[in-house]
Amino acid sequence: MSKSKNALFSQEIGLRLALIFGSYLYNIKQLHFGYWSKDMKLELSNLSKAQAGYCGLLRSVIPVNVKTILDVGCGTGALAQELLAAGYAVDCVTPSDFFTSLIASNTDGKSEIFQTTFEELKTDKKYDMILFSESFQYIDIEKGFKKAMGLLNDNGHILISDYFKKDKKMVSGKSPLSGGHKLVKFNELIKGLPLTEIKRLDITEQTAPNLDLVNDLLNNLALPAIECLLKYVKAKYWYNLACSVSSLIFRKKIDNLQRKYFRDERNAENFKKYKQYLVLLYKLNLS
Numbered sequence: 001m002s003k004s005k006n007a008l009f010s011q012e013i014g015l016r017l018a019l020i021f022g023s024y025l026y027n028i029k030q031l032h033f034g035y036w037s038k039d040m041k042l043e044l045s046n047l048s049k050a051q052a053g054y055c056g057l058l059r060s061v062i063p064v065n066v067k068t069i070l071d072v073g074c075g076t077g078a079l080a081q082e083l084l085a086a087g088y089a090v091d092c093v094t095p096s097d098f099f100t101s102l103i104a105s106n107t108d109g110k111s112e113i114f115q116t117t118f119e120e121l122k123t124d125k126k127y128d129m130i131l132f133s134e135s136f137q138y139i140d141i142e143k144g145f146k147k148a149m150g151l152l153n154d155n156g157h158i159l160i161s162d163y164f165k166k167d168k169k170m171v172s173g174k175s176p177l178s179g180g181h182k183l184v185k186f187n188e189l190i191k192g193l194p195l196t197e198i199k200r201l202d203i204t205e206q207t208a209p210n211l212d213l214v215n216d217l218l219n220n221l222a223l224p225a226i227e228c229l230l231k232y233v234k235a236k237y238w239y240n241l242a243c244s245v246s247s248l249i250f251r252k253k254i255d256n257l258q259r260k261y262f263r264d265e266r267n268a269e270n271f272k273k274y275k276q277y278l279v280l281l282y283k284l285n286l287s
């Protein structure tokens, strides 16, 4: 498997697990951080409320002249579903074959679903707005903007809601959290493009609590469950053999997973220290 295919695959597994777990327990249908206002208690049962708050925020920044939207990296299609219900015509881009049928059902067959990466998308259609909700970080900045601008109608808009890496000069140490484009590079590149920034909202404070929620679930639910299973497996005579074979094959992967997810460092404090979550609205300048 190529490096980019491998990254997409492991990202999809993470999203699938989050969805299976979240939808079973709390009917959670979306795959983003949610918007946690100060008065909301940080618990899983409030995640769908926080996610509804986030959708409301995105809807509030969509310009009035927008009628057609391309939702890039649409996850489960739940956000597209809300936008359809609000009267927009919405098409979806997903690189994931697993999510395609769920998106079709969530959007009730009303959206065209492009099953491809955004970079490889081929269509003659044009849209009033291209939306990237927590998906822009997976796409090369320059290629992403170039592609998005080519898909826009005159006076079209690009709405990006995602987190970025803060400038290294502003923070000390290495971030234990991965993901996000470098904000300095992003800001620099955008200057050279025929786009006017209409809105820049910093919602780091309201999205960071999600990290504490996930960190708690990983360390107080997933980890004890895995340890319990391992204890059972270790009691079996074939364990030693399986263990030495798997550690040969998977050691590096297991170490990476442990370092990434179970060190208690994927928390709100570190998110606020190393990342900045922005809602950015751009308008295409007419030449």
Ligand SMILES: C[S@@+](CC[C@H](N)C(=O)[O-])C[C@H]1O[C@@H](n2cnc3c(N)ncnc32)[C@H](O)[C@@H]1O
Residues within 6 Å of the ligand: 008, 015, 030, 031, 032, 072, 073, 074, 075, 076, 079, 093, 094, 095, 096, 116, 117, 118, 119, 132, 133, 134, 135, 138, 139
């Ligand atoms: C964190 S999820 C966000 C899902 C959804 N937009 C939401 O806000 O709930 C990231 C999404 O980006 C998609 N994605 C990742 N790489 C992509 C690419 N190169 N082109 C298009 N979508 C991509 C994933 O399949 C996934 O649906």
